[in-house]
Amino acid sequence: MRDYQNIINGIYEKAINQSEKGTVATYIPELAKVDIANFGIHLRTINNTCFGIGEYDTLFSIQSISKVLSLAYAMSLVGEAIWKRVDVEPSGHPFNQLALLEVENGIPRNPFINSGAIVIADILLSHLDDPKTDFLNFVRQLCDDDSINYNETVALSEKQTGFKNVSAANLLKSFKNLENDIDAVLDFYFHQCSIEMTCSQLTKVFYFLANNGCCLQNKLHLTNSQVKRINALMLTCGFYDEAGEFAFEVGLPGKSGVGGGIVALLPDNFIITTWSPGLNKKGNSLLGMQALEAFTTQTKQSIF
Amino acid sequence: MRDYQNIINGIYEKAINQSEKGTVATYIPELAKVDIANFGIHLRTINNTCFGIGEYDTLFSIQSISKVLSLAYAMSLVGEAIWKRVDVEPSGHPFNQLALLEVENGIPRNPFINSGAIVIADILLSHLDDPKTDFLNFVRQLCDDDSINYNETVALSEKQTGFKNVSAANLLKSFKNLENDIDAVLDFYFHQCSIEMTCSQLTKVFYFLANNGCCLQNKLHLTNSQVKRINALMLTCGFYDEAGEFAFEVGLPGKSGVGGGIVALLPDNFIITTWSPGLNKKGNSLLGMQALEAFTTQTKQSIF
Amino acid sequence: MRDYQNIINGIYEKAINQSEKGTVATYIPELAKVDIANFGIHLRTINNTCFGIGEYDTLFSIQSISKVLSLAYAMSLVGEAIWKRVDVEPSGHPFNQLALLEVENGIPRNPFINSGAIVIADILLSHLDDPKTDFLNFVRQLCDDDSINYNETVALSEKQTGFKNVSAANLLKSFKNLENDIDAVLDFYFHQCSIEMTCSQLTKVFYFLANNGCCLQNKLHLTNSQVKRINALMLTCGFYDEAGEFAFEVGLPGKSGVGGGIVALLPDNFIITTWSPGLNKKGNSLLGMQALEAFTTQTKQSIF
Amino acid sequence: MRDYQNIINGIYEKAINQSEKGTVATYIPELAKVDIANFGIHLRTINNTCFGIGEYDTLFSIQSISKVLSLAYAMSLVGEAIWKRVDVEPSGHPFNQLALLEVENGIPRNPFINSGAIVIADILLSHLDDPKTDFLNFVRQLCDDDSINYNETVALSEKQTGFKNVSAANLLKSFKNLENDIDAVLDFYFHQCSIEMTCSQLTKVFYFLANNGCCLQNKLHLTNSQVKRINALMLTCGFYDEAGEFAFEVGLPGKSGVGGGIVALLPDNFIITTWSPGLNKKGNSLLGMQALEAFTTQTKQSIF
Structure with a gap:
């Protein structure tokens, strides 16, 4: 087992001390009320071992996820x-x-x-x-x-x-x-x-996409081929006009939401969710993008 | 007085015998019911002398006019x-x-x-x-x-x-x-x-734009400067992406509608309206465009 | 005869005292050397009577004209x-x-x-x-x-x-x-x-477009119909993406050049040229646009 | 070892008997001379075991590859x-x-x-x-x-x-x-x-991108991180406006050329090259796209 907890702890510490946190989305008035200080990371391995830090058990609006x-x-x-x-x-x-x-x-x-x-x-x-x-x-x-x-x-x-x-x-x-x-x-x-979910709920919900279509309750929802296609779509289209950047810097299929959440996954390995409501100029969570880039750089785990 | 009646008679004869008449607009279902055979021309001079041929007293949907x-x-x-x-x-x-x-x-x-x-x-x-x-x-x-x-x-x-x-x-x-x-x-x-109008009603309604803002009832609706600006807009923008073509071929400020009507005018001279419900590919009345081109070619009257 | 000289004198006085003069084009290095203080107006009537003020006899680069x-x-x-x-x-x-x-x-x-x-x-x-x-x-x-x-x-x-x-x-x-x-x-x-010309040369060169194709030497260069088409094109396309604005504010067929010149004309009436090398954001002479707008407003002469 | 030879043999047989083979590029006259009947597949595993069928040892123009x-x-x-x-x-x-x-x-x-x-x-x-x-x-x-x-x-x-x-x-x-x-x-x-290469040369040249930057001669050309970025770029941008389709149907980083070649790879596993000069409407080798889709479907090997 890699030392996932240490890695996400380090990423979390660096992130919460960073002054530049992006801007909370205002075009949906309700979302504008969320505190920008929130930051959570949750990782669930294919064996259902979990690692979390920060607000990973707080509900947020999943939006485009x-x-x-x-x-x-x-x-x-x-x-x-x-x-x-x-x-x-x-x-x-x-x-x-x-x-x-x-x-x-x-x-x-x-x-x-x-x-x-x-x-x-x-x-x-x-x-x-x-x-x-x-x-x-x-x-x-x-x-x-x-x-x-x-x-x-x-x-x-x-x-x-x-x-x-x-x-x-x-x-x-x-x-x-x-x-x-x-x-x-x-x-x-x-x-x-x-819909509102927490980071830890999202890593559970997306488990089937890292596990060939089979969810944690062992039910098959999609064929292996269908899952691969959804993952391919997340990689090429999951981050608006920053999809290439995410593939280039992070190298995992993933999807962001304007509520500040990002889910990404490595097939047969893990699902990781970050939540920080401050967005960058392209509408993706600023700290979340940085955290996932740091994560795959440090673990050297990506689809490429 | 130019021989307007002879000119529009000749144009009318040629038009009604032409087999290619365009296509009646279908995107508004009610408009699709209009008989494509209709064709009318009406001209009103600045002295309120009128010339007409064909269905110039039939109501039609003025639409974008x-x-x-x-x-x-x-x-x-x-x-x-x-x-x-x-x-x-x-x-x-x-x-x-x-x-x-x-x-x-x-x-x-x-x-x-x-x-x-x-x-x-x-x-x-x-x-x-x-x-x-x-x-x-x-x-x-x-x-x-x-x-x-x-x-x-x-x-x-x-x-x-x-x-x-x-x-x-x-x-x-x-x-x-x-x-x-x-x-x-x-x-x-x-x-x-x-709104529904006839060709002859339209030449009356548009009279004020050929008469420095003053309508036939001698009421001033717009300043001279405002009228010139509306006329300029009709010339540059009155025919969707065929505006240049209309200026080039006809040379009058005008406005078309998807109901098949076209109104054009020569300031201080006349207002002319055509109605033929068949449209060309750009959405302007096919016979109307041809009629107005023939009209300014034969009369040698245009703003240029 | 309208009092053209008084009108262009008034326009000239106001213009040269205006601080905002636009920016000289720099993308052609040679043009960047021209003194922004230059300003000339020249008008030639269809009877070849001329009126001028300022640098109307100085050569400049006609560029797109x-x-x-x-x-x-x-x-x-x-x-x-x-x-x-x-x-x-x-x-x-x-x-x-x-x-x-x-x-x-x-x-x-x-x-x-x-x-x-x-x-x-x-x-x-x-x-x-x-x-x-x-x-x-x-x-x-x-x-x-x-x-x-x-x-x-x-x-x-x-x-x-x-x-x-x-x-x-x-x-x-x-x-x-x-x-x-x-x-x-x-x-x-x-x-x-x-090609380099002066304002007064340009009003002479463009004379045939105000005179049904016949130049001052009484030679017919284009048919009446061809001249009307060129005038129509100048009106709809003569000022890049500011063509509508020029038609709307000035109401004459015209053509600008990045050297700061503008030629405009009223068929059967006059040709007018302005030259001021400072350009507005759309690439047309800033003082020239203002001068021509003032001119047609004061004379109430336009094609509309 | 998977039965790669059998799989590519089956794909090859089906492809050469297919009547629809696309169109050879004509915009570069020299390329238009190539015989559309050519078809080759070559696969090289990370252990340098090779499998080939058809014209995998014929030189072709690699173009955008x-x-x-x-x-x-x-x-x-x-x-x-x-x-x-x-x-x-x-x-x-x-x-x-x-x-x-x-x-x-x-x-x-x-x-x-x-x-x-x-x-x-x-x-x-x-x-x-x-x-x-x-x-x-x-x-x-x-x-x-x-x-x-x-x-x-x-x-x-x-x-x-x-x-x-x-x-x-x-x-x-x-x-x-x-x-x-x-x-x-x-x-x-x-x-x-x-540059001209054969399918088997191309699987050798691209080996370093499947092997963390290290080529078959054991020289390190790029860092692990650089290789991952190139692979990500191939996945998101390697097939013009059909990149999403390739990721969706094939699920491998790859690059096509207008000469009819395609190289694709699964990091740490294999490199595969196809060559068939007939292109589909988007400019990618028609048989090559089909062959690679069939290959990843049958082997169930892709990055997703």
């Missing part, structure tokens, strides 16, 4: 048919640009930009009886934890201010790439993003 | 402050592109692309007690004709299918360039576009 | 076939952008952006025995003045630093929209731009 | 300073687009698009006494094979037709992101791309 879970759920329900409605290429542009969507006739570049995740939400709506309940149960099952929940205040806050997402949904609809009512799709999407 | 009227009304109410919220440059792109709007931080390129006209609609909403009634009265007054009205069926039809306009309005709102409620702005905008 | 002359020459030689190789739409983008050219398969938006003017230069090369001599003779003939000449130092200066133009020419060649050797085309193009 | 070698050489000479002049993000656009380069002020998106590779070539020129000889020696040393050489005919062919590359180089120069003479940089770049 949820896009990996909705994609996994949609793949388990629909399979390869998803890829007729969303592509698998990096966007090369900030997460909220509509330009490419317009040029490319309403087919989002990948399922992790907002428009792509809205299409995935639409797919789930078409295949689920009670989408919000069913999706929450999917996540709770992955985590074996029924306490996981939506934050209705955050969902409402985003609903009232998420004009760019409404814009994207209407553009998708104009290209006939949304089947359901726009309001229903966005209501589901805003709820999905509002 | 209304953008000139809402702009004129907004200028009369607000003056130069408009230009803080919308620019005066040609877009160089199709009428529905959101890309530029996103890059340019929510300031539409000009008031004749959809996003620009939606901003103008928002300005009117902020300054009018009863926007739909007040705007209709403004148009009726210009025409001295109380029969002019909205077509509620067309307005509803566009409301139910105008996803790209909803997308644009939300994008504007995300950049804080809409003051009013999105639904209220779009309801007004869809009504404004649904 | 030459694009109007090369276009006119090409039209006189080739006619409408030009328009298979260059379009007539405003670009909506800064003068040196290659992006549109790439997207639009090597067909420049219009003959006044650099790539379009390079295509026109290529057309001249294909049709002239001795391009540089022949073009110079065309310009001298329009002006009835054999003293007009290229500035070899400026041409060489641009050759050594005009990497963006070399880039554009190679992109055109890759789309097979250049027939001649790239170096030969650019050598001609850089010479064409290096 | 050379960009990985020039990058590696530049990193060994200059280290991290490279990244001031070229970024590490996927471009999301075809390999020859200049648009992004213009918007992003002359900093290429990554070292594997043409403009990025031209910057790397410029860096090599600034640091080498005899660039063409030195680079060839670097490649020969990696392969322990002095027979490797430039193909002067191909280099000349590209020089005479590579207008887009000349365009890109001039654009870079205009942004001051080329230090050396443009012709010299391009001469080196066209030579670099013209």
Whole structure:
């Protein structure tokens, strides 16, 4: 066993003493209230041994990290048919640009930009009886934890201010790439993003992606091939227009959220989650990016 | 007096016998029902002498031609402050592109692309007690004709299918360039576009733009300087990404609508309206464009 | 006769006392040496009555103003076939952008952006025995003045630093929209731009565009229709991405050059040239734009 | 030992009997002469055990595959300073687009698009006494094979037709992101791309990237960290705008060339090269892409 605890302790100490911590997201008013001083790291090995430091047991808004879970759920329900409605290429542009969507006739570049995740939400709506309940149960099952929940205040806050997402949904609809009512799709999407989890819950939920599709409760959720594809997508598209930088500096499949969380994993080895609400200019957690870079540099463990 | 009647008769004869008539717009279902065989021309001189041929007394949906009227009304109410919220440059792109709007931080390129006209609609909403009634009265007054009205069926039809306009309005709102409620702005905008007029009514309504701001009822609506600016905008931005072509081939300020109407004018001389519902690939009336090119070629009258 | 002399005197006085004069272009090192204090205005009526103030008899580099002359020459030689190789739409983008050219398969938006003017230069090369001599003779003939000449130092200066133009020419060649050797085309193009004239020479050279194609020596160079088209192009495309602004504020067909010159004209009425080497952010002469706006406001003379 | 020989035999049989083989690149005339029927696969394990089928010992033009070698050489000479002049993000656009380069002020998106590779070539020129000889020696040393050489005919062919590359180089120069003479940089770049190798030579040359920087002759060329970064770049940027697709379907770092070659590798495990000159619409070898997808599907070996 590598000395993971020492390594994350060292990274944590350095980070909390650093003055430059980025900026808390303000475009969702509820998120702006979070204390920027929070910082937590949690690592779970494939043998379910855990290491943590800082606020790794504090709930935060997972936001875009949820896009990996909705994609996994949609793949388990629909399979390869998803890829007729969303592509698998990096966007090369900030997460909220509509330009490419317009040029490319309403087919989002990948399922992790907002428009792509809205299409995935639409797919789930078409295949689920009670989408919000069913999706929450999917996540709770992955985590074996029924306490996981939506934050209705955050969902409402985003609903009232998420004009760019409404814009994207209407553009998708104009290209006939949304089947359901726009309001229903966005209501589901805003709820999905509002889920709250801790770092340690997230390393449990993402365990199946490091373990060939099988979760800690030993249930197979996706095929080996499907898991590899999700991991590939996280690597090439998981960090908006900083995806190349993350692959280059960290070298792990991962996904960030505007709430300040980042989940990354090394297949067959470990899952690691960081949470620090201060974001860099590209919208990814500043301390989280630095921590993960330091982690793979010190452990020399990456997919490359 | 030039022999206008002979000239438009000749143009009309050639046009109605032409097999290639373009395609009726289908994106607003109500408009798709119009008979493509319709063709009318109406010319009104500055002395109010009129010449007409074909369906120049049939009502049609003026659609984007209304953008000139809402702009004129907004200028009369607000003056130069408009230009803080919308620019005066040609877009160089199709009428529905959101890309530029996103890059340019929510300031539409000009008031004749959809996003620009939606901003103008928002300005009117902020300054009018009863926007739909007040705007209709403004148009009726210009025409001295109380029969002019909205077509509620067309307005509803566009409301139910105008996803790209909803997308644009939300994008504007995300950049804080809409003051009013999105639904209220779009309801007004869809009504404004649904106004029905005949070719001969349109040459009357646009008379003030050929007459230094003074309408046929001898009321001054805009200053001479404001009229010149609207005419300049029509010339550079009145025909989506075919504006240069229209200036080059026709050489008059003008504005087209997806209902197949075109209004053009030579200041201090005449106003001419054509209506043929078949559109070319750029969304402008195919026969109308040809008719106006032939007209200025034969009369040798243009602003250049 | 309007009191043109009083008007331009007033404009001149105000301008030379203004502290904000813009910035002299530095990308062509030779041009950076020009004294920013220079300011001249010259107006020539259709009756060849002249009015001038300031440095209207000082030579300056006409730069992009030459694009109007090369276009006119090409039209006189080739006619409408030009328009298979260059379009007539405003670009909506800064003068040196290659992006549109790439997207639009090597067909420049219009003959006044650099790539379009390079295509026109290529057309001249294909049709002239001795391009540089022949073009110079065309310009001298329009002006009835054999003293007009290229500035070899400026041409060489641009050759050594005009990497963006070399880039554009190679992109055109890759789309097979250049027939001649790239170096030969650019050598001609850089010479064409290096021509030096005074304000009063320029009002003489451009006289034929205000006089239906007939120059002051009473020779017909272009048809009435061709002249109208060039004037239309100047209005929609003559000022890079400030063309709409110029149409809106000034309301005359015109063309600017990075040397600080602007020529504008009112068909059948007058030609006016201003020269002030300080440029605004869009690359047009700052004092010149202001002077022409003041001129059409005070005279109430514009095409609109 | 997995049964690699059986697996590649099966893939080979299926591929050569497939009628759809893509299209041989024609933009470099010399390449258009290659017989589309060629197909070879070669695999070399980290223990230097080799498996091959088909034309794996035939020389072909490695073209863009050379960009990985020039990058590696530049990193060994200059280290991290490279990244001031070229970024590490996927471009999301075809390999020859200049648009992004213009918007992003002359900093290429990554070292594997043409403009990025031209910057790397410029860096090599600034640091080498005899660039063409030195680079060839670097490649020969990696392969322990002095027979490797430039193909002067191909280099000349590209020089005479590579207008887009000349365009890109001039654009870079205009942004001051080329230090050396443009012709010299391009001469080196066209030579670099013209190197000819066989599949089996390529698996030897790329061995160091699967072996932590150490080549088969046991010489350390790059640090472990540098190798990981090159592998990350190949994964996110190695296949033009099909990089996401390759990561998604194949799941290995790799690089393709317009000559029809593809090299891919699994760190600490193997290097595999395919060659089939027929390209798909995105410019990557059609049979090669299929073969590598089949290979990782059947072996279940990928970085994810």
